[in-house]
Amino acid sequence: MQIEKKPLIVAFCCNWCSYAGADLAGTNRLNYPANVKIIRVPCSCRVNPLFILKAFQRGADGVIICGCHPGDCHYTTGNYYARRRITLLFSMLSYLGIEKNRVRLEWVSAAEGAKFAATMQSFAEEIAELGECKRLEDLRCKK
Amino acid sequence: MQEMIKSKLAELLSTGAVTKVIGWKRGENFYDVSPAAFESVESLADFVYDDFCGANLSKFLVKEPGKESKVAVVLKPCDTFSLNQLIKENRVNRENIFVLGVPCEGKLSEEKMRVMGIVGLTGCKVEGDKVTVETLYGTETLDKNDVLLTKCATCHSKKHVIFDELIGETGEDSDVDRFVGVAELEAMSEDERYEFWRNELSRCIRCNACRNACPACTCEKCVFDNDASGVAAKSNANSFEENMFHIIRAYHVAGRCTDCGECSRVCPQHIPLHLLNRKFIKDINTFYGDFQAGADAESEHPLVHFTENDPEPSIVKEGK
């Protein structure tokens, strides 16, 4: 039925900054692609690498994690830990030959509705260019 | 050497200083050396320390009761890093462990001999850099370097970082570049890397030997065994699960892996798992400064630590 399957993007947003930033993007009616789906987490440090892998397993084509800017974490230090964890994970994914641009981490504050929308727009475009995620897919979930 | 170790262990057991010794035991033939527990002086007759004692015994300490009785363990230099890490993570009670440090000149792998096409192994003699192997089909002389365990070929340290007593001398940190393998992969294109790892990981039979042998993987219950975790699995149903298992296995020990190389040694499929672990070690060294897990029993591991100026993940995209 669908002529072209749109890439699916999962965005993990921290409750205090990025989720609020996404809300602000909405309040300001800033459009970004509907294939971006947001999951609210208390802090970027709550994002377990397993969640990211799980998303790919389930058929996500791109995963983006958004948190407060370094130094602005609602929990003071959460995003610093997240930064290390995510950096290492991304590096490992790339090492395994998985396209670097499938994953992204962005700092978006509660005030940056415009940045949120722009980030999602650009990420969605990037993923659309990469196409379907074939290197980290579970065919069982794509029937 | 073996006799010196044995007599020290006998002394420990006979004086009651320890009630159990974890060491190695001779099996059916020259390479068949298994980790074993010895509880009496008599049983030490089977004790062996030779060129095939590659196993890292520190992991076996995790299941010790950690109270009352004391256990002696025979550790090679690289194994002491693992023990330190276990002590740091409170998995082993230092007070209940007697560490007998033994020197190591690199251990041999009969599997490497087999891969070289030498089969029917019946005997082996090491002289300097040469190894003479007796087989059912003749005798072969090999370079020791060619049949060293992978972990020994790129040994990072011959220094005992923790011990109660040493037999022989302790060595120094080595200056071998152990990241050559990682760098080679990094230099490849994304597609080449993908092909490389697909070929390697697709052989995984999910026997869990890498996990169960790893002295850092000591979880009370592994997430992959825990049905409640949502990622439990018994086999790799497809390439995704192969990738996921190995990413997470390596990730969970990132910053804690001492690079003891057991994962690669025990893999029945000879998957170079150490290349995953070393990637994390290399990244940590590059991004956050040099860090050797297990070098001491106190320092915080890099993933429970941060600085405000850590690089952003975009570094992965910019650099290699």
Place this chain on the structure above:
Amino acid sequence: MNNETLIPKVGIVTDIRIDTPDVKTFRVERPEGGKVFEHMPGQCAMLSVPGVGEGMFSITSSPTNTEYMEFSIKKCGCVTNWLHAMEVGQMITVRGPYGKNFPVDTEFKGKDLLFIAGGIGLAPLRSVINYCRHYRDQYGKIDIVYGSRSMDDLVDYNEIIEEWCHDTGVSVHLTIDREQEGWDGHVGFVPNFVKELGFDTNKVAIICGPPIMIKFTLAGLQELGFDKTQVYTTMELKMKCAVGKCGRCNIGHKYVCKDGPVFRCDELDELPDEY
């Protein structure tokens, strides 16, 4: 026998009865009505909830019931929790029947029968009891000793009181572990109660209940002069395939799912003590 060993049929839950605080009895039929398959007393079925898991449960209804099967299930794990949360109309999958049944048409024929059950252990026996009640003339006297922790934990209490107790040649002996208000029956543990009741040994005994209860009841019966060849029991172990292949329920050379779950107690002696 289902040819496709592991592939189940769909059943629909048409009735749910709450027996005790943690036991419910589910009535299962084919979606178009009727029994999913025929079975013999003591046999089991694998029930599963897709995505949650599969579990082996003894069929509690008698084969003589032509319309449906019943399963009395105690809430104790992932699958059973899910089953307990079900509502009428829910579909589940069913495969079976599995395992050996009680020798109702051979060894039991014409004999006096003594059923001893503890707690949820009545579930597997209910099928036999009702089968024997249905073919009442083919069996001798029937004694049923049943005990539970408390009055509320007696499974099928209504059926016991309203049907079994009124059958001729059937005597029901109930007991609960501790004194309780509103209970004027016997108080005490099942093994002791059996000894107190002091049955003659000219009969076949069938025990089902927690392992500890089975152990002591068996000892009690032996004190009364019973031979192990006169005593049957049914076992429960981790089972996955239910067809004697997956290796879980393997004890010694037996596979409980296939060679059991009904065992004569002397057969158990041969097996390693691992159950």
Place this chain on the structure above:
Amino acid sequence: MKLVKDLSALYEAIAAVQELYLPVENKGRVDFKLYEAGANVDIKTLKTVRSAKDFFFTQTETLMGFKVEGKNIEVEDLRPEVRPFVAFGVRGCDARSFEVLDKVFLVDPVDTVYEARRKAGTVVTLACGRPEETCFCTNFGITPEAPAGDVTTWLTEEGLYWQANTDKGEALTAAIAAVFTEGDGKAVEEQKKAISDIIAKLPLANLDMTHLEGVKEETFWGHPVWKDISETCLACGTCTYVCPTCQCYDVRDFDCGNGIERFRCWDSCMYSDFTRMAHGNNRNTQDQRCRQRYLHKLVYFPRRNEGMFGCVGCGRCVAKCPSKLNIVKVIKALGGK
């Protein structure tokens, strides 16, 4: 005697009529793979890392699917279609393992997936030209110099000698008749002799197994070897997964999001959760689990199957156990050695 001089011609010929699986080398490791032109076939290496049981009992096998909507469930048969295939280069030990597996999967109730594969597969065995020090198949009455199978072959200097043993084997032979020439078969006899000579020298070829005859289940129940072994058993599944006869499996559900797939996958009795269920575990400690594994092969299985051992002496566990614990050590220990 039938002889093939050009092996690649043989592979091409078989591949033209059926799917052909044979040992292929990949970075020094040999495993059975689907033949394709240019594949790095290696039939000299004695043992593949994984055993040949995968042909009939694959590590994972999707059995069925469920579509769940509201309270309704629909069952879908997802068992794979099995096409005829040839398993080439199977050794004597692995060939015996199929008989062992048959005793499990082909007894009532028959495992239909296994049965389908078994029927579809033609096993072409290869005599063990160079037995290794880990081999001990002869203890179980296996003849590595003339292995069983639908077809038995010998790799000699002249070429590959070919002998069909069964109807299935004959049918395959007939289908590829063009590749054969006739040989005098002397080389086969010579090879058999040479193999026997080597076997006489194998350290594990003549184990004392008398103590295992007619024993009861509890005979070795309290033997100290269990604790001994379990002290350094890592509780991994290597031995069970490389073992050609280990057949324990798990049935699991996978939620694909758009339905549920139920699949079967190998399991290992060495895993701590193998027998765990909602209300307990009857084999809680590693010594119990080690005991189960070895006694199953040496005592329980023979008791159920007219004395046939559940071990075929392939020696994979001897080579692969990370702690170098293996069934030979157990057999010896049980014999008091």
Place this chain on the structure above:
Amino acid sequence: MQRIGVFVCHCGTNIAGTVDVKTVAEMLGKEPGVVFSTDYQYMCSEAGQTLIQDAIKEHNLGGVVICSCSPRMHEQTFRKACAKAGLNPYMVEVANIREQCSWIHKDVAEGTEKAVILGRAAIAKVHLNAPLTAGESPVVKRALVIGGGIAGMQTALDIADAGFEVDIVEKNATIGGKMAQIDKTFPTLDCSACILTPKMVDCAQHEKINIYAYSEVEDVKGFVGNFSVAIRKKARYVDETKCTGCGICTEKCPVKNIPNEFNMGMDNRRSIYIPFAQAVPKIATIDPNTCNKLKTGKCGVCSKVCGAGAIDYTQKDEIIRREYGAIVVATGFNMIDMTKFDEFGYAQSKDVITSLEFERLTNAAGPTGGTLLRPSDGKHPHTIVFVQCCGSRSTTENGKPYCSKICCMYTAKHAMLTREKYPDTDVYVFYIDVRTPGKNFDEFYRRAVEQYGVHYVKGMVGKVAPRADGTLHVQASDLLAGEQLHIDADLVVLAGAIEPDKSARGLATKLTASMDTNDFFTEAHPKLRPVESPTAGVFLSGVCQGPKDIPETVAQAGAAASKVIGLLVKDKLTCNPCVAQSDELLCNGCSGCEHVCPYGAITYETKEFMQFDRSMKPRRVASVNPAVCQGCGACTVTCPSGAMDLKGFSNRQIMAEVDAICK
């Protein structure tokens, strides 16, 4: 499996405009476990809430999913409503189909599809929700007010009047803040000092108020109800208990040329000083950067002249740690640095001044004794140009994007007062807009224009250039007349933008309170919780939250105080139940979680666990203090075995959401 009810809100047309709510309700009604699904105009309305409550009772719902606006908006509302119907409030999940769906998508099909998916994710999550009960923690019945300006003082007084102890921490030597520097207040033109100083005295004399002047907050630990704050009492080198504030030292001190901050550097003070006559506390302070004795060891005049013997050169900074139940931030503002704006010539000419400097120039206690004189030559200015929006509403790098709000009114005040006192003066005001939304504000402005003849010119000043004769050449455009103006002015007064005090950012970090990009503290809700910060127990008072005038500041100060009082009257606080939880059976004891916890909420103890062989083995296991844990989840990812999980955002829940979204 829960019995779930789904409630889809139209939000008028906010949602229903781009999302087919009926379809959403219908589709979600087919999801497993959903037994009731409906849509309604306004779910947050009383009728909507009643609808939910009735459905909970009627259908015996175990979980509720509301597809509506952001959970940041109404999650609490719905949780409370469900709790009233007997459902545990944590069995409620909100799917954000307004801010993150209907408002950003224009296509109905697209919006509807996305709304269904978001709803599905919420349903998947609710299936795994568990009823949570909040724990309790005691409340320390004392408040801390950071900043001693009018905002801080008013907050402190209101809290203290309610009977709770309050500490004020003020970084300057005196409380009073900016209002103390202001001459008169608009629109009533009453004297600022006359209404402020009595309040300062009230603060000083209030038995419940304790002032830590010349002090700063060093660090903040703990959590709502139980903050532990370290206060750095900077060394004054004067013994507070002895100093009588007589001021002799400030007259005798030989270091005379220190720019007087109170008068905006337009006159000098000594190295030992009392900021102004009505300072509270009225205690002298030595400026260690300029004091000869402290710098070189030579001098000691003040010590000699002090009759009370209060001078103590050896005094050191003192750290005081105190416990508080609530913290109010009242750090106020400063005017932005005008030297960056070359076009206004502030750095080039002394006669270009800021409006606050103008306040001092017209204040009787100021450098000129209240006579308006040019700073450069002390002459009366005859032409004065006031420039509004200097740096406010600016998109340039040096400016601020926001309106500073008070400038229009104080400029009108300045213009009017100038014209009143010096009718011979020509007064020009350049404005972009004149914003006078306030009681009597517009009347006030009109008076300036109509009665006092102030020249209001719509347009911006392009350039202020000092001329050799000392006059200032002002180039400007008159937008209404459409012409360029050239004015030779004697004095130019810049209504600079105001910005939060520089100390605020550091403080925000210590408090883990959030700030916007302009460094104003963020409120918990911009409309409904304007005086609370998102960090529980931290409240906002005054300009630190956003520009406001005095009455607004005082109003907010009172509001903050009432929130604090509302908190302090409680004996116990219920904690956030969405906290981490450790499963002892899975815990390895590695201490990873302990390292990453920013709140020190995780502790370890060694417990004995029975092994399978029935022996006992000691193992260290983590436990979480639910009163301290704030629920960030840093620990959960550190834990390799998954022993640590976060209630309300558990691994399973998040994965279920991922699964549902990727379906």
